Structures are given as structure tokens and as C-alpha cells.
Amino acid sequence: MQLKTTFQVAATYVGAVMGAGFASGQEIQQFFVRFGHRGLAGIVLSAFLFSFLGLGMLELQDRWKVSSYRDFFDHLLGQRLGRWADGLVSVLLFVGMLAMISGSGALFREYFGISGWTGIFLTGMVIALALWFRGEGVLWINSVLIPLKFVACLGIAIAAIFLATTGDGEGIPILPPIIVKNWAVSAILYVSFNLTLAMVVFASLGRIVQKPGARLGAVLGGLALGLFAFVIGAALLRFPDIWGLEIPMVAVAGKLGDWPAFFYVIVLWLAMITAAVGNGFSLVSRVVNSGKLSYGNAILMLMLLLIPIAGVRFSQIVQLVYPLFGYLGLVFLPTILYFWRKA
Secondary structure (H helix, E strand, C coil): CHHHHHHHHHHHHHHHHCCHHHHHCHHHHHHCHHHCCHHHHHHHHHHHHHHHHHHHHHHHHHHHCCCCHHHHHHHHHCHHHHHHHHHHHHHHHHHHHHHHHHHHHHHHHHHHCCCHHHHHHHHHHHHHHHHCCHHHHHHHHHHHHHHHHHHHHHHHHHHHHHHCCCCCCCCCCCCCCCCCCCHHHHHHHHHHHHHHHHHHHHHHHHHHHCCCCHHHHHHHHHHHHHHHHHHHHHHHHHCHHHCCCCCHHHHHHHCCCHHHHHHHHHHHHHHHHHHHHHHHHHHHHHHHHCCCCCHHHHHHHHHHHHHHHCCCCHHHHHHHHHHHHHHHHHHHHHHHHHHHHHC
16 A cells, blocks of 8 residues: 555656656756756756655645645745745646646647647647546546656657767757756756645645655655656757757657657657646645635636637746746745754
């Protein structure tokens, strides 16, 4: 039973972070690879922080017996700041879902050469269906799809590094940073942004993740994220000719042939869905807990708000919005450490 919980928590942790931005290579490119080989050191730093802070986060949630991210923020920041954090994170979850759905549009447009709106509508329908099954559905979809995504993406990235013959990595350009100018700060911001998402997903699942074995799952999930990010970063550094694409890892897979590229597109689409489902469940649960809408109506309202604006460029969300939320989320990292150490 503990092994099952460990696996589910690790998979959910990976699923909360490994969305469209991560698996596509866009996040790894913007937060790490733009700094050249120093970015790989940033990935190692982020893996340690993901594991360490994930452990502390789950221990606090277990100790406080929270059942929603609003409860967690009230304990962490007090009721006044908790309300502020609640509103901020609701916006963050919405933007995270927007990034996933927007990324699906870019994926369908760049790979299949069809309208991005086809991918947007299809992805929206799958997300709405998955949300209908609530918390158990979130754990199930992560437990099934995350191992498939992890093994497939890791295998393709490693194969491209060692088997592809073009792009030897010489003369790697250093992309100018948009907001962040230091590789270590960029790594911390990346953890800050994504840990906020993971924290919200875990808090929304409540007692489901407050079981023996959950803490080990958080540590293993953090290490798995670091391993995957390192391999993707190494692949992107080897092929600087594909920088600037909306979905750079599809181009990396394409260096192995058409079928690996097609397989990566399918796996990447699944990554978008699992991350969006985690964000969406947290957001819908918050709306339902407020008593304003029923669960079904909250799902419908969320889709009606998201889909019409999902045509925004995916890379713009990653470049501008993600680092800003990373700065805002920095308040959670030292607070988690304070209460964890105090306890």
C-alpha cells in the first residue's frame, strides 16, 4: 500500500510540473539552456530544491490536515495573506491551464500543419472529461500516463543526444534573458513557480496524499524531474539550430526520423493534458468550496473562459508570465522552510 502511495505521489508531482512547457523543451530552454552549459548546473540545483521542498510541503500538509489549498495558505501565511495568496494562485492555475491548451494548439499547428484551434478544442474536451472524475481521476490519469511520458521522452532525448549526427553543439548561442539574468536565480524562480503548482495540486487532493509513503514519493518525484530536465537540456544544447521553435523537443525527435517525432508529439500532448487536469481540478475544487457553483457548472465555466483566449502564443506565456509568477511565488519557499524547521 505504501509503495502504491509513493508511486502515485511521485507521478502526481511529475505530472503537476511536467506539462506543455517542460516536455516541449520550451521551459527548459527559457529557464536553463539560454545560459549555455551553466544552465545544466541550474537543473541540478532545481532537482535538489524540488525534492527537499516537496518533502517539507507534504509534511506540513499532513501535520495541518488540510483539504484545500486555501486551508494550506491560511496556515502558511495567516488568513489575511492567505486570501491574497488564494487569489494569486487561482490566477496562476488559470494561466497554467491556458499555457497547456495554447501549447496544444501550437503542437497541432507546427507538426500536423492544421489549424491550432483543432488542437485547442480537442484538448479542452479531453480535459473536461478527465475533470469529471474528480480526485481519483487525477491520481489515475497521472499514474497511467506519467510513466509512459517519462520513459518515452527520456528515451527519445537520450537517443537524439547519442545517435543523431547533426548539430554538434559547437558555438552554442546564449539567448538574451527576458527577465532573469542569472542561471542560479533562474533555477530558483523555476522551482518557485512549479512548486506553487504542485503545492496546490497536493493540497486539493487532501487526505488522498496524506498517507505513509507520500513523503518518499515527493523526494523521488523531485529527482525524476531533475533527471528528465537534465536530459532535455543536454539535447537542446546539442542542437542549437532548433532554438526559437515553439516546440523544440519535437524538432530534436525529428532528427531521429519521422516516427520518433510523431511518437513524441503524442506523448507531449499527453503531458499537456495531465498538467492541465491537475491545475483544473485544483481550480474547480476551489470554486466549488466557495459555494458559488456546482462542480459540473464550474468545469463548464472554466472551459468557456479558457478556450476563446487560448490562441495566444505559447512561448510568450513561458517567457514573460512564468518568471513573473516565479518572483511572486518566492514568498512560499522561505515560509515552508520556516514552518518545517519550526515543527
